[in-house]
Amino acid sequence: MGGFLMEKTEYLDLFKQMILIRLVEDQASALYQKGKIGGFLHLYIGQEAVSTGLISARQEQDRVITAYRDHGVAINCGIPPKVVMAELLGKATGCSEGRGGSMHLADVTKNFWGGHAIVGAHLPIAAGLALGDRYQGNDAVTICMFGDGATNIGYFHEAVNLSKVWNLSVLWVCENNLYGMGTAVERASAVSEIRQKAEGYKIPNSHVDGMDLIKVREASLKAIEKVRVNKTPYFLEIETYRFRGHSMGDPERYRTSDEVRCWQEEEDPIGIYHKYLVENKIASREDLDLVEKAAGQEVQEAVQFAESSPEPLGEDLFKHVYVETE
């Protein structure tokens, strides 16, 4: 822990972020079943420590870009739960004004450059973000998150290779949740330890347990620092597990309910962090109960805000197609 200590309020804030993500998604799941959320809905439940730890380690100028399982990342980057919820409901008050939906949350003012829904396609874009920073002399790191499934597509290899050839300041973060949709990593990838793929591009790399927020945060702080100082890419594999299906309506034939239950009972990232805070006397159970209560209140208000928000106007259908005609 040396060098990574935080103030109590910061520890509590990270706890709150994880609780917010889980509660927002519980609500989203319910709203989806009621038909109030359309399209695809990919829940992050189980993986909260990954983005919470990772994004807590970034500086303001560092850019974040991720794939379609993006609700957690959005909240960690500072988009208020009510704005996330409004986007899920397709409302005009959503961060993408109802144009994006679940898979396309973003707030560039918070340096969150989006959820992206085509597997692997945002990796070359991440290289470009870092290229832009290099060109303009910005001391920024681009943090690019993607799943294990994305490492089997060509975009991954083109982008990772380019980042090394041009020495771009990108932190490649593979969230290995063991399944690409319903296909286990070893059934889709030549190597099941994904970070080995970085070796082929001479990119330094490491692996961390993604269910433990403190470990993720430590590994992320080190990795981001390496990228910033060395001005070269780094590859961090974070092993995690999603507790819910790939998306809503996943029959989950590819894994047993025992396997899922085992992870939920023994590896719940919120439980692990809760225990860590109490055992190390960083916070009391009462402190954490209060945080949970406040988060619960905030999420209730978020749902009310989203439900009572206006729909986008039909007359704005053609808005944002081109910059030039705006």
Add this chain to the structure above:
Amino acid sequence: MARITMREAISKALWEEMERDPSVFILGEEVGVWGGSYAVTKGFFDHFGPERVKDTPIAESAIIGAAIGAALTGLRPVAELMTINFAFSAFDHIVNQAAKLHHMFAGQMKVPMVIRTVSGGGRQLGATHSQTPDAIFAHFPGLKVVAPGTPEDAKGLLKSAIRIDDPVLFIESATLYQVRGEVPEDEQLIPIGKSKIQRPGKDVTVVTYSKMLETSIKAADLLAKEGIEVEIVDLRTLRPLDMEPVIDSFKKTNRAVIVEEGWKSYGVGAEIASRIYEEAFDFIDAPIQRVAQKEVPLPYNQALEQLALPQVEDVIRAIREVL
């Protein structure tokens, strides 16, 4: 006015914009040390340096993806794809990323980038290197597709493409690079999305663009000897499509032939013809004719390739058909 080649006009536009705006840079395969596979960026690497004229791996998704990312940070990348046939390898990044980000994130992101590429056949490069799939790219809202047919238009349109905040696919024709034309010495910006009458006439309207402008002009020259006056409307931009000069011309001539280098099915001609039917039905005096590539992958053999490509005689035949 100076008579310069299409290649020189495009090169000048790039050079002037890079001199004017430090946020403009070039990336692509062989754009730097080599000087561009069609020599458009010859001399750029030595003058502007490796940071502004970036050689890339042969990795089209990485080229376009990196250009998109750099554009999101406020730069104005000009990405070169050696030919439009390689754009298929970057298809997702062109039509699914560059064309979508601004809208999908409600205007938060801007993608002010240009993709320069080369379309068209006629050089015995075989089926995979000779296509004219321009219409495919023009299908997607969010992207602008420009395809000039003269050096003057190429220069003025490319400068505009670099300056606007939307992604532009800028389609050049390899067989036009040596064509010369008058280009004003002083700076001229030609707006994207404006069709132009390249030749006035009263008897028939020919609608065309890019390489087929040259073919259509040759046909018009030959017909002029018989007293047939062909009016040629050059689309110059495929999206957004400016139909006004086409409709105005058609209302005058009541006859139209559309000439494109790509395949006829689902092509530019199909689009223009239906727009004329929709917007000027009462003015139609003869069924609209389309001249296009025959529906076959382009063969290597020169005679076979030319047989498949639209020729001056095909344009003349189609014009006679509507008169």
